[in-house]
Amino acid sequence: MDTLSTIALTWAIERRDGVAIGLTSHDRDLDVDGFEYRAAPGMTPSAVKRSGDLGADTMDVTGALSGAAISEADLLAGRWDGARVVVRAIDWDSGAVVAELGEGRIGQVETRDGAFTAELSGIASLLDRPVAEATSPECRAELGDARCRVAMAGRRRFARVVASEGTVLTVDAGEPVANAYGQGLLRWMGGGNCGLTSAVALSDGTTLTLRAAPHFEPVGALVELIEGCDKSLATCSGRFANAANFRGEPWLPGIDLLTRYPGA
Structure with a gap:
């Protein structure tokens, strides 16, 4: 048997709430190392765009909306937003992994005529994030994180x-x-x-x-x-007694300085 005729694509998808499902382009369900990949949604991949430089790897996946796997209600509710995806080529006859095609997060999702299209952005897309923070009068930390240091026990x-x-x-x-x-x-x-x-x-x-x-x-x-925080220095100091860890510049002149006038 020709080896190429036994290759199928699989997607292992893990939502942020911990729910994980497997999907495959094969015409029947596959069980690989105890993890089941379902064929029900009829997944159809686009070309996988991969680059040798620092460009982000991208891929679109189209499939039918199925209540047993991916429903339109769950997509619209955002259950699949940011889900981690691992794409592999698998030999459906032996269950062996032929190639690791990449991994990333689900980005934009569209639904139309009983089908969905999901965009997969590779881990290289993280390089698009800004390296340095911009100044702001409000705190840039999140309440309770490593920079804020407010204890969330009891909150x-x-x-x-x-x-x-x-x-x-x-x-x-x-x-x-x-x-x-x-x-x-x-x-x-x-x-x-x-x-x-x-x-x-x-x-x-x-x-x-x-x-x-x-x-x-x-x-x-x-x-x-x-509990939340409005990220103002007054709240940080008065409510949380945490002004020493405030991550903002409330007194730094902004771009409105040129428009100020006496008595404004």
Whole structure:
């Protein structure tokens, strides 16, 4: 048998919430080292563009939307955004890996006429990030990270959603201080949104205003509320007593200096 006739492409996809699935261009499911690659979505790859310099490797993958593997609702909810993908060529007869074609993260996803197209950006795309930070009056650190150093123990609390209207949720637990969860995060621990994360714009007592409405019914779901920070020096100093680690330049003149005038 001709060796080339037994080669199939596989994609091992791991979402940020830990869910992993395997997909293949073969006409039947494959089991490789105990990991199953499904043929149901009918995956069709584009040409793989790889470069010998520092250019980013790119690839588009098109497939049918299938409730058993990848559903349109999950794609629109963002479950697959930023998922890690490993692409291989596998001998479907022996299960041996023929070639490692690359790995990266899922970028832009489009859905149309019952099918989806996902763009895969290689790890070289990380080189497109800026090397040096730009100055800003607000803190550039994230609350609780290695540069901020605020201890997050006690700043994460569980609650249950008791009411919902658009982007406004009501939970069964109050906030420790005014607007404690503003600019923070809400992690869905149950219900249809389980595994997703929502950004909180404002909080007031037991009311939370999200930046975007939940994709699935939220009432009754258990959530984890993570305190936020408006990244101002006043909040850093007054609320967190952490001015020594403030990563911003609140008194550095900005580009509006030339437009200022006496009495403005």
